[in-house]
Amino acid sequence: MATDVSTKGPDLRPDPQPPMVGGHHSFDSMTEKITGVIFAATPKGWIVGFAIAFMILQVLLVSVTYLIYEGIGIWGVNIPVGWGFDIVNFVWWIGIGHAGTLISAILLLFNQTWRTSINRFAEAMTLFAVACAGLYPLAHMGRPWFAYWLLPYPNTMQLWPQFRSPLEWDVFAVSTYFSVSLMYWYIGLVPDFASVRDRAPNQLLRMIYGVLSLGWRGGSMHWHRYETAYLMLAGLSTPLVLSVHTIISFDFAVANLPGWHATIFPPYFVAGAVYSGFAMVINLAVPIRHFYGMKDFITDKHLDNMAKVMLATGLMVFYGYGVEAFMAYYSANEFERDLMMKNRVFGPYGYFYFALIFCNGLMSQVLWFQRVRSNEAALFVISLVVNVGMWLERFVILMSLQRDFLPSSWGQYSPTFWDISTYIGTFGLFLSLLFLFCRVLPMISIAEMTHLLPESHVHSHKDSHDHSDSAHGGSH
Amino acid sequence: MDAPKVKIYGLVAEFETPTQIVDAANQAREAGYTAMEAYSPFPVMDLHEAVGFKRTMLPTLAFFGGLTGFLTAFSLTTFTSGGAPSFINPFLPDWFYYPLNIGGRPLNSWPAFIPPEFELTVLFASITSVFGMLLLNGYPRLYHPLFNVPRFSRVTTDRFFLCIEAKDSKFDLQGTKQFLEGLQPYEVSEVPE
Numbered sequence A: 001m002a003t004d005v006s007t008k009g010p011d012l013r014p015d016p017q018p019p020m021v022g023g024h025h026s027f028d029s030m031t032e033k034i035t036g037v038i039f040a041a042t043p044k045g046w047i048v049g050f051a052i053a054f055m056i057l058q059v060l061l062v063s064v065t066y067l068i069y070e071g072i073g074i075w076g077v078n079i080p081v082g083w084g085f086d087i088v089n090f091v092w093w094i095g096i097g098h099a100g101t102l103i104s105a106i107l108l109l110f111n112q113t114w115r116t117s118i119n120r121f122a123e124a125m126t127l128f129a130v131a132c133a134g135l136y137p138l139a140h141m142g143r144p145w146f147a148y149w150l151l152p153y154p155n156t157m158q159l160w161p162q163f164r165s166p167l168e169w170d171v172f173a174v175s176t177y178f179s180v181s182l183m184y185w186y187i188g189l190v191p192d193f194a195s196v197r198d199r200a201p202n203q204l205l206r207m208i209y210g211v212l213s214l215g216w217r218g219g220s221m222h223w224h225r226y227e228t229a230y231l232m233l234a235g236l237s238t239p240l241v242l243s244v245h246t247i248i249s250f251d252f253a254v255a256n257l258p259g260w261h262a263t264i265f266p267p268y269f270v271a272g273a274v275y276s277g278f279a280m281v282i283n284l285a286v287p288i289r290h291f292y293g294m295k296d297f298i299t300d301k302h303l304d305n306m307a308k309v310m311l312a313t314g315l316m317v318f319y320g321y322g323v324e325a326f327m328a329y330y331s332a333n334e335f336e337r338d339l340m341m342k343n344r345v346f347g348p349y350g351y352f353y354f355a356l357i358f359c360n361g362l363m364s365q366v367l368w369f370q371r372v373r374s375n376e377a378a379l380f381v382i383s384l385v386v387n388v389g390m391w392l393e394r395f396v397i398l399m400s401l402q403r404d405f406l407p408s409s410w411g412q413y414s415p416t417f418w419d420i421s422t423y424i425g426t427f428g429l430f431l432s433l434l435f436l437f438c439r440v441l442p443m444i445s446i447a448e449m450t451h452l453l454p455e456s457h458v459h460s461h462k463d464s465h466d467h468s469d470s471a472h473g474g475s476h
Numbered sequence B: 001m002d003a004p005k006v007k008i009y010g011l012v013a014e015f016e017t018p019t020q021i022v023d024a025a026n027q028a029r030e031a032g033y034t035a036m037e038a039y040s041p042f043p044v045m046d047l048h049e050a051v052g053f054k055r056t057m058l059p060t061l062a063f064f065g066g067l068t069g070f071l072t073a074f075s076l077t078t079f080t081s082g083g084a085p086s087f088i089n090p091f092l093p094d095w096f097y098y099p100l101n102i103g104g105r106p107l108n109s110w111p112a113f114i115p116p117e118f119e120l121t122v123l124f125a126s127i128t129s130v131f132g133m134l135l136l137n138g139y140p141r142l143y144h145p146l147f148n149v150p151r152f153s154r155v156t157t158d159r160f161f162l163c164i165e166a167k168d169s170k171f172d173l174q175g176t177k178q179f180l181e182g183l184q185p186y187e188v189s190e191v192p193e
Helices: A027-039 A044-070 A085-109 A113-140 A144-150 A166-199 A203-212 A220-253 A265-291 A300-330 A334-345 A350-368 A376-402 A417-440 A446-452 B018-030 B047-051 B058-080 B110-136 B150-156 B173-182
Strands: B008-015 B036-039 B160-165 B187-192
Touching: A027 A166, A027 A417, A027 A446, A044 A113, A044 A417, A085 A113, A085 A166, A085 A220, A085 A265, A085 A376, A085 A417, A113 A144, A113 A166, A113 A265, A113 A300, A113 A417, A113 A446, A166 A203, A166 A220, A166 A446, A166 B110, A166 B150, A220 A265, A220 B036, A220 B047, A220 B058, A220 B110, A265 A300, A265 A376, A300 A334, A300 A350, A300 A376, A334 A350, A334 A376, A350 A376, B008 B018, B008 B150, B008 B173, B018 B036, B018 B047, B018 B160, B018 B173, B036 B047, B058 B110, B150 B160, B160 B173, B173 B187
Parallel strands: none
Antiparallel strands: B008 B160, B008 B187, B036 B160
8 A cells, every 4th residue: 555644733735745546556557457347247246236226216217207197296395385305406416416527627727636536436426416416307397398498499489488597597507517527527538448449358349449439549639639628628617517506506596585595605505515526426435446446546545635625615514504594693684584593493394404504514523533534434424424414405495485474375395205206216317327337437537547657757868767756647 | 662562551669658759759850750640548748749749729719619609698698588789679580589578677687697608608618629629639530540550559558659651751661660760669560551
């Protein structure tokens, strides 16, 4: 294993030479390790895991089929709570996706080489999470075969969508987000598809991966254009990811409703998205590095860094809760104050609020301790708790709908069987896609990982190969 | 030179380190070769300059892509909402004019149009970057003469290749071969077309 040079105690200097690649790897052994997973016989554990995920996926299919057959009356939504599990889960899944973009784009721009080994599956996680999220608005339409009415296109009815509505902004934001994430992910995969093609044990695999690689052969000008495009996509994704969750927070914040109409929403939604996203990346990284023996690539240092990001974003989220409560009090508006105290904190779902404060605010404070951050099992559990907490956050916000301005229009929401089964079902979709991804695609970026090795650098003639500058990454 | 039975695409020399390939490319360029390309498993800094390429025009393309996206969303939202200056509206086709009067609020509510404008700017710029990159690079191209060289499959793992193409005016099978061997490669091979 690599020597751990992480500093103890508060040290604000950048880590001198973080061991981002453990073990002793050459270009060849690294490529072999990552592509080997694809060519190896299907592991038994994979079959069992995929079978379970695939069964859960059937729950989704049944739920959605029945929904389309019967209509959204099978859900618990009604007036005054016209949005229930569907938007809670929509926002939750989208938020999870954001960590993937943050890791792949923002950390690239900040030249954080530790992102390299986790960016591929974090991006995959983004895509699959956005796919799960996208199902909810479609399903909630009741008549999803008219979903294309959301798109602006000249039609015989001579109608146009309401471009001033946050829900229409969602259409632009989420579809752009999905498209850009997909392109970014695919472009990242192209050189790796070529690596797989060149190591394929038989003609069929060579052809499949050859087509996927588009014929990549790594010419210097190709790499130059590739890196330029990759960097531009990173630069474009960065404001995009912030805009997406900002726009999703507008779904709430633009409404003139107590508990929703707050300017704190966009920043704390974005922070919360990153918070839950990193939690999900840890939830995925811990099993992956175990079962596939990738501890040399996804090192303890990676987990430590991700835990720090979680701690930071968790504090931002916690601050957001504080500001929400304070602004409700400080506004001196009786509706705001009543909503905060009588509905949110001590209302019908008051215990959810306390659970939320525990999961999102208090639990993550243990991440201050190095000993916790270096303990995989603890990190895994904390991340699960954070994901639950972030789900609770959206649910608690949604339940503002229970208390309108007039007591005569109050009501109570509770999910039905089909609400819950649809939610469980999306895990089946997410996990099935992830299992397939781990099986057939290189789950760690080969080209970028080999670039982390000291041998990948050009030395002037008098230098010998100096292995100490291993931290240098994609700075061009 | 005798007309070879197999048409030759060029000569390819294999190197083992990034330093060697950059040196080799520099020497080949200084020797006057122009139609050549260096291949590597990962981006090697400044290799494209050593081979004699200039910067890519991709950022310019992406800028105009983004501009197109912005203008598309801007005209879409503004014109269909009836937000354009009133002398323009009579020229808009019926299907492109759909003003919604909601409580007398202004038709040209431009702040509310910023999110679609922003998103389409990003979308179009991204599409231009990605597809521009692929098209400028000539992808997809599933067949390439270099794939006829068995050892070239290591270009995606750990080897670096410099290919001088036959279309180069200075290309001469024997002379170029000697030149490449002078660069101390691991191996020099002919690339059949």
